[in-house]
Structure formats: C-alpha cells, structure tokens
Amino acid sequence: MKVLIVGNGAREHAIAEKLAQDCELSSVMSKKNPAIAQLSKDYWICDTEDAEAVGKAIAGREFDLGFASPDASLAAGVSDVLARSGMLVASPTKAAARIEWDKSFMRSLLERHKISGSPLHEVVNAAEDARRVIRDFGAVAVKPLGLTGGKGVKVSGDHFHEIDEKVAYAQSLIEKDGSVLIEEKLVGEEFTFQCFSDGSRIAVMPPVQDHKRAYEGDLGPNTGGMGSYSSGKRLPFMEEADREEAQKILQSVVHAMKKDGNPFRGVLYGQFIITANGVKIIEFNARFGDPEAMNVISLLQDSLTDVFLSIAEGQLSRPAFSDDCTVVKYMVPEGYPGKPLKDAAVSIDAAGVEGSGAKVYYASVYEQGGKILTTGSRAFGVLGRAASLDAAERIAEKGCSFIKGPVWHRSDIGTSALIGKKLERMHSIRG
Ligand code: AMP
Numbered sequence: 074m075k076v077l078i079v080g081n082g083a084r085e086h087a088i089a090e091k092l093a094q095d096c097e098l099s100s101v102m103s104k105k106n107p108a109i110a111q112l113s114k115d116y117w118i119c120d121t122e123d124a125e126a127v128g129k130a131i132a133g134r135e136f137d138l139g140f141a142s143p144d145a146s147l148a149a150g151v152s153d154v155l156a157r158s159g160m161l162v163a164s165p166t167k168a169a170a171r172i173e174w175d176k177s178f179m180r181s182l183l184e185r186h187k188i189s190g191s192p193l194h195e196v197v198n199a200a201e202d203a204r205r206v207i208r209d210f211g212a213v214a215v216k217p218l219g220l221t222g223g224k225g226v227k228v229s230g231d232h233f234h235e236i237d238e239k240v241a242y243a244q245s246l247i248e249k250d251g252s253v254l255i256e257e258k259l260v261g262e263e264f265t266f267q268c269f270s271d272g273s274r275i276a277v278m279p280p281v282q283d284h285k286r287a288y289e290g291d292l293g294p295n296t297g298g299m300g301s302y303s304s305g306k307r308l309p310f311m312e313e314a315d316r317e318e319a320q321k322i323l324q325s326v327v328h329a330m331k332k333d334g335n336p337f338r339g340v341l342y343g344q345f346i347i348t349a350n351g352v353k354i355i356e357f358n359a360r361f362g363d364p365e366a367m368n369v370i371s372l373l374q375d376s377l378t379d380v381f382l383s384i385a386e387g388q389l390s391r392p393a394f395s396d397d398c399t400v401v402k403y404m405v406p407e408g409y410p411g412k413p414l415k416d417a418a419v420s421i422d423a424a425g426v427e428g429s430g431a432k433v434y435y436a437s438v439y440e441q442g443g444k445i446l447t448t449g450s451r452a453f454g455v456l457g458r459a460a461s462l463d464a465a466e467r468i469a470e471k472g473c474s475f476i477k478g479p480v481w482h483r484s485d486i487g488t489s490a491l492i493g494k495k496l497e498r499m500h501s502i503r504g
C-alpha cells in the first residue's frame with residue numbers, strides 16, 4: 074500500500090516510523106526532517122500549511138491513503154486536497170477540524186448537543202464586555218479562538234492577577250482577531266485522551282499527561298509541550314469514572330458531528346481536566362498530540378496503516394495497546410521558549426541512545442553540511458518505555474544524555490517526585 078504523510082515534526086517521525094513497518098511511505102514536509110526523509114520512498118518539500126502547494130507537490134502521483142498530521146495543515150484544508158487527488162484519507166476535513174481551529178465552534182457544538190464538560194464561557198468582541206465577563210467569572214482563562222501552537226492562552230493566577238491585565242490581554246486579542254473567548258478558570262489535573270474515529274465509532278488510546286509549562290515544577294510560560302507520560306489505561310491520579318466520563322464525551326462529540334452532517338474521521342484529541350466537579354473539557358484537537366503521539370504510538374500493537382485504512386473506509390478496527398509505561402522528554406534549544414537559539418549544531422550518539430533502550434524522534438531540526446541544526450522550536454523527543462514509570466523515566470533521561478549541544482530538557486517529567494505532587498493535589502481537590 075502507498076501511503077502519504079504530511080508533516081515533519083517528532084510526532085510525524087513517530088507516525089512515519091510506525092506506518093513504514095508495513096507500507097510504502099512517502100511524505101510532504103515543510104522542512105526536511107532527516108529521519109522522515111530516510112523512512113520515505115519519495116519526499117517533497119513545500120509549505121505544508123498551503124493546501125494547494127501540497128496538491129501541486131504530489132501532482133501526477135498516486136497514493137492509496139493519505140494522512141495530514143499538523144493542526145495548521147488540517148486548518149488549511151490539506152485533507153480535502155488529498156481526497157480530491159483520489160486517495161482515501163484518514164485525517165479530518167477542514168470542516169471537521171474546525172473543532173480545533175475555532176474554539177467558539179467547539180463550545181457551541183457541545184452546547185447545542187447538550188454534551189457535558191464545558192466551563193462557564195463567553196465569546197466577546199468589545200473590551201467593556203470582556204471586563205463584565207471577567208468580573209462575573211472571577212478567575213478566568215483568556216483564549217484566542219484560533220490556533221496558537223498552545224501558546225496563546227493566559228490564565229488568572231498563573232499569567233496575570235489584576236483585572237486590568239486580563240482586560241488588556243482580552244482587548245489585544247479583540248484588536249487582532251475581532252473576538253476573544255473568556256472561560257471560567259478550571260482547577261485540577263489535566264490529561265490527554267485521544268481516540269481514532271471513523272465518523273461514527275471511536276477506539277480510545279491510553280491517556281497521557283503532557284507538561285505545557287517550560288520549567289521544572291510546572292512553572293514558567295506555556296510551550297507546545299515539554300514532555301509527557303502514560304501508565305496504561307489510567308494515569309496515577311485518574312479514577313475509572315474519570316476515564317469513562319472522558320470517553321463518553323469523546324463519543325458524544327463524534328455522534329454530534331455526524332448528526333450535523335460534518336463527520337469527524339481521524340484522530341480526535343480531548344484535553345480534559347479532573348476538577349472538584351468532575352471531568353471538564355479544555356479543548357479538542359483534530360490530530361495526535363505532540364508529544365503525546367510518541368507515547369501512544371510506541372504502545373500500539375497493531376498496524377497503524379490498517380487503523381488508518383479502517384478510519385478512511387468508515388469501518389473502524391479496534392487496535393490493541395500495551396499497558397506499559399512511557400515517558401517522553403523534549404530536548405529544546407537554549408533560551409526556549411522566549412529566545413531560543415537557532416541554527417546551533419547538536420549531535421546524537423546513536424549507539425549510546427540505542428544501548429540505553431531509549432528512542433529519539435527528530436522534531437524541529439534540519440540537516441546542513443552533514444550537521445544537525447536547531448530551528449528554535451523543540452528539537453528532539455526522547456522516549457523511554459518500560460513496565461514501570463520509574464524505569465521508563467530513567468531510560469528517557471539516559472537517552473537525553475547522549476544528545477550534545479546547546480539544548481536542555483525538563484528532568485522532572487515522569488519522576489515519582491513530580492507525579493507524587495500531582496497525586497496529592499488531585500487528592501485535595503477531590504476532597
Ligand atoms: P489550550 O490551548 O486551550 O489547550 O490551553 C492551553 C492551556 O491553558 C491548557 O492546557 C490549560 O493548562 C490552560 N487552560 C486553558 N483553558 C483553561 C481553563 N478554562 N481553565 C484553566 N486552565 C485553562
């Protein structure tokens with residue numbers, strides 16, 4: 074089978090590696106990811122956020138199945154262009170991906186279909202309305218409606234304290250985008266729950282916890298995600314009822330979209346939070362999480378090519394996942410996220426990594442003159458997998474030690490010290 078993947082990050086490296094086990098893979102990338110290029114029979118470099126450019130790049134070539142991976146490609150309609158060129162497609166249309174690229178659409182979908190899990194929220198387009206809502210809600214999250222790579226949300230207590238600061242941020246978003254989403258601040262532990270969907274049914278993957286904050290102890294600015302861990306069917310702080318509630322919400326969303334004549338085929342990602350009042354939904358993504366894809370794909374025991382085919386054909390197969398634990402740590406350039414070092418050379422001791430049992434996924438790096446250079450975004454995802462979280466964490470740490478250059482990572486992700494704190498916090502929130 075000839076399969077085409079669009080995207081070039083560490084997430085796509087993990088997807089590509091799994092697909093390439095049993096298909097003939099080709100890829101379209103915005104920058105040459107050396108690892109994906111090596112896994113591909115053919116590859117093309119073009120702007121993957123420009124659907125027509127992707128269409129042109131592959132013109133005259135035939136594929137059986139396509140998968141557009143990054144959020145910006147989905148929002149640009151790359152899946153639609155792939156479908157028009159005659160292949161089956163396992164990623165959502167632009168219309169279905171709206172659940173990610175338009176947060177106001179997402180909240181109103183839940184409202185119209187009476188799906189539980191939304192906090193108090195309001196979309197406003199004037200500063201005085203923003204002030205009124207912020208005053209009414211108290212602690213808030215102020216959110217752009219569109220895509221921001223996980224970096225656009227600001228939350229009371231974390232990023233601002235005074236009402237004037239919140240209004241000023243809301244106003245700046247109104248000036249830029251015309252409107253802004255203000256939500257009641259939710260307090261609890263977050264988790265990522267992803268599923269495959271064929272437009273009607275879902276097959277869930279192991280839940281994962283990402284770490285959005287740049288610095289150890291979950292401090293500092295938000296990032297695209299610094300690392301993540303999974304521990305089988307439930308994360309340490311989750312109860313079975315939390316998992317069931319989240320699964321119910323994912324299934325309800327897929328039903329709702331089908332009912333609206335806008336079926337969701339692809340990977341649906343729910344960012345959930347367990348609060349004192351139960352499981353709430355922070356956002357949906359229309360794709361695998363990054364880094365979460367590295368956690369779950371390493372645990373997938375069946376063929377990803379088959380799963381994608383079953384999605385595209387509307388006959389979802391239910392793949393099996395190992396209950397092993399995984400820890401992913403992202404290595405990022407010095408200065409990330411504020412002033413990241415670009416075009417700096419990094420080196421990987423491949424034999425050392427291999428001996429450690431870790432896996433390294435290439436993210437935002439490029440190759441020039443035989444060297445691997447940073448771009449300013451996250452550089453490498455390092456995965457450890459084992460029967461226990463402690464062992465998986467040690468493997469990931471060891472793997473990181475074989476990457477040399479001006480890069481750093483959060484060494485607390487996946488440690489029992491940090492997870493212990495999350496457990497305690499969840500315990501006190503549940504009361
Ligand atoms: P998003 O881009 O919607 O995933 O938001 C990024 C991060 O902002 C989330 O992972 C949360 O940590 C935080 N956040 C977003 N919405 C809320 C909310 N209503 N309450 C508390 N935190 C939030």
Ligand code: GLY
Nearest residue numbers: 283298362363364
């Ligand atoms: N890990 C967060 C995301 O992929 O959006």
